[in-house]
Amino acid sequence: MLVEDYEERRRQSPARFPRHREAAAMNANPGAKSYQLHIRIQKPIVVRIGKLGEFEFPAGFYVYTGSGKRNLDRRLARHLSQSKRFRWHIDYLLSKVGVRVVGYSLFVDFECDVNKTTAGEIVVPRFGATDCRNGCGSHLKFLGAGQDSMEARSEP
Numbered sequence: 001m002l003v004e005d006y007e008e009r010r011r012q013s014p015a016r017f018p019r020h021r022e023a024a025a026m027n028a029n030p031g032a033k034s035y036q037l038h039i040r041i042q043k044p045i046v047v048r049i050g051k052l053g054e055f056e057f058p059a060g061f062y063v064y065t066g067s068g069k070r071n072l073d074r075r076l077a078r079h080l081s082q083s084k085r086f087r088w089h090i091d092y093l094l095s096k097v098g099v100r101v102v103g104y105s106l107f108v109d110f111e112c113d114v115n116k117t118t119a120g121e122i123v124v125p126r127f128g129a130t131d132c133r134n135g136c137g138s139h140l141k142f143l144g145a146g147q148d149s150m151e152a153r154s155e156p
């Protein structure tokens with residue numbers, strides 16, 4: 001289920017769709033080592049990404065690749081939560097109005113392998129990749145402005 005569908009159902013019926021339900025679903029994927037967040041940015045925005053500086057993000061679809069060998073469920077729940085301290089680059093981006101997580105995927109492959117096979121433009125060099133030793137350049141990729149770019153990759 002897309003995150004946004006889940007959030008919508010949760011709004012209508014909070015008791016039936018608690019926050020931790022997605023987390024429970026994650027536990028059914030114990031082999032997962034990495035994940036991708038599918039992100040939509042409604043309008044072009046300028047965002048300060050921690051120490052990396054300020055960047056302009058064109059409107060459209062993005063994919064962020066992250067890793068978490070343990071507690072992947074908690075990590076994803078955290079990304080979806082609005083109240084948190086900024087720790088990762090992705091936190092700065094997701095805090096902005098008009099920036100939404102529209103889905104996610106889990107992978108048994110390592111973060112950098114998944115990221116490298118994801119086509120897309122680099123908008124912010126080193127985003128989420130300050131400790132990457134595999135030459136990814138960035139763990140955030142811009143897929144383009146159109147819906148097509150999203151649909152091509154939105155299968156969980």
Ligand SMILES: [Zn+2]
Nearest residue numbers: 112132134136
């Ligand atoms: Zn990497």
